[in-house]
Amino acid sequence: xxHAVAAEPNEATRDLSVTPEAFAEQMAAIADRGLTPxxxxxxxxxxxxxxxxxxxxxxxxxxxxxEGVHRHAxxxxxxHGFPATLFVSTGWLRGxxxxxxxxxxxxDWDQVRELASAGVxxxxxxxxHPQLDQLAxxxxxxxxxHCKEIVADQVGTVPASxxxxxxxxxxxVRRAVxxxxxxxxLAVGNGLARRVQGPYALRRVTVRRSTGPDEFARLVxxxxxxxxxxxxxxxxxxYAVLRRARQVRGRVLGTGA
Numbered sequence: 001x002x003h004a005v006a007a008e009p010n011e012a013t014r015d016l017s018v019t020p021e022a023f024a025e026q027m028a029a030i031a032d033r034g035l036t037p038x039x040x041x042x043x044x045x046x047x048x049x050x051x052x053x054x055x056x057x058x059x060x061x062x063x064x065x066x067e068g069v070h071r072h073a074x075x076x077x078x079x080h081g082f083p084a085t086l087f088v089s090t091g092w093l094r095g096x097x098x099x100x101x102x103x104x105x106x107x108d109w110d111q112v113r114e115l116a117s118a119g120v121x122x123x124x125x126x127x128x129h130p131q132l133d134q135l136a137x138x139x140x141x142x143x144x145x146h147c148k149e150i151v152a153d154q155v156g157t158v159p160a161s162x163x164x165x166x167x168x169x170x171x172x173v174r175r176a177v178x179x180x181x182x183x184x185x186l187a188v189g190n191g192l193a194r195r196v197q198g199p200y201a202l203r204r205v206t207v208r209r210s211t212g213p214d215e216f217a218r219l220v221x222x223x224x225x226x227x228x229x230x231x232x233x234x235x236x237x238x239y240a241v242l243r244r245a246r247q248v249r250g251r252v253l254g255t256g257a
Contacts, residue, residue, distance in 0.1 A: 001061050001188060001204040004104055005068035012103040013066065016208050020072035026207070026216050027076045030058060035220060037082040039121040040161040044184035044202075047195045058220060059193070060084040061186065061204060063125055063163055065093050066104055070111040074118060086115055087125035087163035087186075090150040097150055099128055109154045116155050123161035124148055124182065133170045140173065144180040161185065174200040190229035192222050206232070 004017035018026070030037065036054040040061065046053050060077070062069050065088040077084055091099035094108040107115075116122050124147040126132065132140055144162070152158045160183045164173070167188030177185050178200060186193075189203030197203060205219050206229070218224050 001063060001186075001206050002069075002073070003063050004066040005062075005072040006066065006104070010104050014209060016206070017066075017068075018207060018209055018211070020068070020076075022209075022211075023073055024076040024079075025213065027060075027080055027082060029213070029216060030060075030082070030220060031080045033217075033220065037084065039083045040085040040123060040184060040186065040202075041121055042083075043193070044161070044199050048199065059186075059204070061163065062086045063165075064089050064103075064129070065107045065112070065125070067107050067111070068105075070107055070115055074115060074120070077120070078118060083119050083121065085121040085123055085161060086112070087123040087161070088112065088147075088151065089125045089127065089129040089165070090147045091127040092129060095154075097127075101128055113155060116157070121161060122151055122155050122157070122159055123163060124151060124159045125163050126165050129165045131166055131168050132164060132173045133168050137172075137176075140176050141180065144176060144182070148181065164188075169201070190232050191225055205229070 002018060004013040005020055005023050006017050007019055009017040035056045035058045037060050038054060038057050040059060043053070043057065043059060060082060061084065062073065065086065069086060090097050092102040093106050093112065112122060126143040127146045128143065130143060132143065135143065148159055162177050162182040162185040164185060164187055169187060174185065184199040184202065186202050186204055188206065190205050191203040193202040193204065205225060207216065207219070215228060218228065
């Protein structure tokens with residue numbers, strides 16, 4: 001799971017960014033190890049049907065829709081002929097639906113279409129990038145449906161895949177994602193994706209600015225995942241307790257975003 005690919009990101013995206021040089025080296029490492037990148041829809045379809053996956057499959061995914069995915073990541077992907085999946089927050093992209101909430105320089109829709117033409121699967125990532133599990137039902141459905149409709153209108157294909165903003169979801173959110181027509185969805189979880197997780201809670205591992213070559217090698221080979229992300233998991237558990245408390249408080253007060 002990538003976010004920004006940028007030499008000089010702003011402070012809001014720095015920790016979850018990678019440099020263009022690091023990204024190119026990481027794609028070369030995937031090629032050197034004989035891994036086979038596939039799209040999110042391809043993975044989910046194979047697991048649903050029981051069809052075998054290619055040798056040593058790996059997903060390359062990007063969240064949010066930062067401009068560096070087109071400027072820097074696409075040439076590196078093209079160099080190796082790698083597919084990838086880009087999950088866009090439609091209200092963050094430059095253009096007619098921009099809500100002004102983006103954290104850094106974002107893609108515009110021409111660039112998104114160029115990425116799609118180059119074989120990048122375009123998935124949904126909500127409209128305004130909220131914590132979906134904190135939203136009332138009407139707003140939740142709006143975030144999912146509006147994102148889907150905008151992508152379909154701008155790209156010409158209905159997005160089949162979704163990624164939860166911040167990785168947050170619960171049973172209600174996953175049901176809404178399914179019922180609004182997405183065929184599969186990705187969380188974070190900082191673990192390997194397994195068929196047993198089901199098509200609406202597939203895990204990913206985070207690649208960030210501090211991810212060096214040795215750590216990246218361990219990630220793509222599935223080694224020492226729990227140790228690498230022990231701190232992240234502890235923080236995630238704490239956030240989960242806080243979000244549940246907010247949900248209960250919202251229901252008691254009859255409020256919702």
